[in-house]
Amino acid sequence: MKLKLIELLTQYARGEISFEPLQHFSWAMIDYFNKHNEEDLPPISDFEKEFWYAIWEIQYLADEDHEKEGVTQKTLLEALAYLNGTKKIPLNFIGTRP
Amino acid sequence: MGMKFRDTKNLTEIKGTLFYEKEEFSLNTEPFYENGFSSLLINDIQLEIDEDSVLLYIWGFCPLQQAKEIDSFPSYYETRQISVLTETPLIAGISKRINHARWDIFYNKANDWICIGNPKLSGQHLIQFAPGAIATIENQEIIALWLHPIFH
Numbered sequence: 001m002k003l004k005l006i007e008l009l010t011q012y013a014r015g016e017i018s019f020e021p022l023q024h025f026s027w028a029m030i031d032y033f034n035k036h037n038e039e040d041l042p043p044i045s046d047f048e049k050e051f052w053y054a055i056w057e058i059q060y061l062a063d064e065d066h067e068k069e070g071v072t073q074k075t076l077l078e079a080l081a082y083l084n085g086t087k088k089i090p091l092n093f094i095g096t097r098p
Numbered sequence: 099m100g101m102k103f104r105d106t107k108n109l110t111e112i113k114g115t116l117f118y119e120k121e122e123f124s125l126n127t128e129p130f131y132e133n134g135f136s137s138l139l140i141n142d143i144q145l146e147i148d149e150d151s152v153l154l155y156i157w158g159f160c161p162l163q164q165a166k167e168i169d170s171f172p173s174y175y176e177t178r179q180i181s182v183l184t185e186t187p188l189i190a191g192i193s194k195r196i197n198h199a200r201w202d203i204f205y206n207k208a209n210d211w212i213c214i215g216n217p218k219l220s221g222q223h224l225i226q227f228a229p230g231a232i233a234t235i236e237n238q239e240i241i242a243l244w245l246h247p248i249f250h
Contacts, residue, residue: 001124020191021134026191032142032159040161042122048155 001029002047002083009080012073014089019062019072033098041097047083053095054079064076101138101187101196102238105178105225106152112177116156116230118212118247123162125247127155127229137193138182140214140243141200144193145228151188153180155228156245160212161210168217172244174223177230196240210249215242 008025011017020060033041045051061072079089089095114127125143134146134154142159184194197215204213216234224244226232234242 001119001122001159003119003124003127003128018190024137024193028142028158036161039163040123042124042159045121065175076173091212 002045002051005051006080006083009076013077013080019058019064019067022058022062022076026055026062030059030098035059048097049093049095050079050082050089051095052058052097053089053093054083056095096098101184101194103180103233103235103240104183104212104238105176105227105235106181107179108226109177109179112226112229114155114229116228116245116247118160118245118249120249121239122159124157124159125245126157135190136188139193139195140197140240141203143214143243145196145231145243147182147188151181151182151184153227153233156231156243160203160214160245162203162205162212165203165212168204168206168211168213169208170217170219171206171209171211171213171246172219172224172232175226177226180225180233201242210246212247213242213246214245215240217242 008022016043026058057075061075066072082089114129117126117128119126137144137146143156144158145156146154148154176189201215204217209216223235225235230246232244233240
């Protein structure tokens with residue numbers, strides 16, 4: 001799922017897709033983690049914080065209003081950099097499972 | 099809601115590879131050649147589709163801890179494009195569920211085949227429509243997905 005998220009964010013950054021597939025993916029992730037028991041969920045990964053930070057930012061920012069304000073692309077590009085490991089996610093940023 | 103599936107044309111080549119990430123319990127198809135428009139859901143597995151309602155590739159979660167063991171796997175299938183007909187229009191980014199009650203998951207450990215749904219093979223119409231993904235179609239409905247990913 002990390003690779004899928006990286007791919008989607010990369011496509012979004014290149015202007016190849018709109019925010020809708022990102023929202024679709026983030027809802028699929030949240031829905032899965034909400035409705036399954038602990039034993040059916042993947043174990044905690046070392047990229048957990050970066051992954052869920054990106055998911056929650058997508059939930060909050062991937063819409064027309066935020067896009068018009070110009071904050072969506074900037075924030076999601078940073079989230080992509082954290083996922084790729086090219087930037088370190090700040091300690092005070094929150095990225096936890098639902 | 100009703101959905102009908104039909105195989106629309108032969109495919110000479112299916113590009114990409116289906117992977118199963120053991121640590122994430124997830125399926126992913128790489129690389130992504132085409133952008134999905136929407137998706138259909140079987141359990142937590144997404145069948146990505148394009149704007150012409152053609153099934154493109156598979157992704158999503160598929161935990162195997164409670165999968166039932168199985169010895170069979172599809173040995174003969176056609177490679178064709180599958181399209182879905184829906185009663186109401188598909189909406190970008192919103193998935194539609196094929197199954198309401200969850201389908202059983204079967205796992206052939208010896209050959210790394212996963213089956214979601216009805217595993218019967220005899221006399222069935224099996225179509226590979228995406229990398230590592232075969233659908234069993236009966237009366238224009240998908241009754242099972244056979245997946246043959248590379249395990250990571």
